[in-house]
Amino acid sequence: MTNTSKEEKDGAVTNVPQQKVPSMINLKDKLSTRSVNHKAGLKTRRIITIETPYKGVSEQDYQIEKRRLQVEILRIQQKLIKNGQRLCILFEGRDAAGKGSTIKRFTENIMPAHTRVEALGVPSKKESKYWFRRYEKRLPDSGEIVFFDRSWYSRALIEPTMGYCSQKQYEYFMKKVLHWEHGLIDKGLLLIKFYLSVSPDTQLIRFEDRLNNPLTFWKLSGNDLEARKKWEVFTHYKELMFAHASSEKSPWVVVGSNTKREARLTSMLHVVRLLSGRQFEHLTGEDITATHSIKLAGVKFQGLTLQQLAILKELKEQEK
Numbered sequence: 001m002t003n004t005s006k007e008e009k010d011g012a013v014t015n016v017p018q019q020k021v022p023s024m025i026n027l028k029d030k031l032s033t034r035s036v037n038h039k040a041g042l043k044t045r046r047i048i049t050i051e052t053p054y055k056g057v058s059e060q061d062y063q064i065e066k067r068r069l070q071v072e073i074l075r076i077q078q079k080l081i082k083n084g085q086r087l088c089i090l091f092e093g094r095d096a097a098g099k100g101s102t103i104k105r106f107t108e109n110i111m112p113a114h115t116r117v118e119a120l121g122v123p124s125k126k127e128s129k130y131w132f133r134r135y136e137k138r139l140p141d142s143g144e145i146v147f148f149d150r151s152w153y154s155r156a157l158i159e160p161t162m163g164y165c166s167q168k169q170y171e172y173f174m175k176k177v178l179h180w181e182h183g184l185i186d187k188g189l190l191l192i193k194f195y196l197s198v199s200p201d202t203q204l205i206r207f208e209d210r211l212n213n214p215l216t217f218w219k220l221s222g223n224d225l226e227a228r229k230k231w232e233v234f235t236h237y238k239e240l241m242f243a244h245a246s247s248e249k250s251p252w253v254v255v256g257s258n259t260k261r262e263a264r265l266t267s268m269l270h271v272v273r274l275l276s277g278r279q280f281e282h283l284t285g286e287d288i289t290a291t292h293s294i295k296l297a298g299v300k301f302q303g304l305t306l307q308q309l310a311i312l313k314e315l316k317e318q319e320k
């Protein structure tokens with residue numbers, strides 16, 4: 001089951017214009033789950049829907065928990081660098097779902113030299129034609145974490161919704177994407193795919209906040225408003241994406257994002273539990289205040305944060 005029932009319910013009771021869903025593909029003949037999964041070497045699809053353990057979290061607890069999770073993510077990054085591994089975390093969702101702000105909480109205290117955020121604009125004609133190649137160039141190098149604020153899945157969601165790609169391009173993408181991802185994973189890429197799910201009412205509130213804020217009004221475009229009018233069309237393509245582009249090896253992780261604090265912590269918690277190799281109990285109330293020390297070039301550095309320690313350790317390794 002996917003975390004879409006509330007979203008669809010909300011969509012039915014708000015003043016979102018009802019759209020006739022275009023028959024872009026014939027599910028029975030062209031993209032049956034059975035045929036796609038067989039070719040990809042799969043038996044079943046997999047979608048992870050996370051019920052947040054942070055419901056109603058206070059500002060104080062949010063700040064403490066965010067710091068605890070950021071420390072764990074920094075530790076994960078250190079291991080990735082040491083082992084030469086590559087991590088790609090992508091975020092999809094509707095406009096104002098909180099993709100960018102969630103990525104910011106992931107990245108604000110990790111080492112920038114080994115971190116990249118990709119938020120690509122309108123593709124050129126060549127990029128639109130060679131879609132996967134556009135993103136292959138931007139995948140992480142050894143020891144790097146790359147975050148995608150929207151990704152290659154634009155071809156599965158906003159592009160067909162708005163008519164920015166042809167039916168042929170859409171069908172090709174949907175048939176090939178899991179094969180492509182599985183090939184990358186088999187070559188060592190660590191891939192995590194988040195979908196942030198927002199309701200129509202919450203999106204409208206965030207649109208209004210952006211419009212009324214002199215510092216964020218630029219984030220709201222005419223294209224955002226046009227996409228909102230096609231809410232049900234987008235939902236149609238989202239469900240097709242979940243049905244045909246999720247597997248045991250490359251699952252979608254669905255996180256409710258009507259409350260940004262909860263979505264940020266929930267996404268970070270999932271990554272920590274998946275990659276840290278140890279248990280992490282949420283909201284234990286433990287505030288991370290420990291400091292660290294290290295000797296570098298005959299000089300002892302004391303009172304360091306974990307981030308400062310990680311940077312100095314990297315310098316020490318380079319001296320060897």
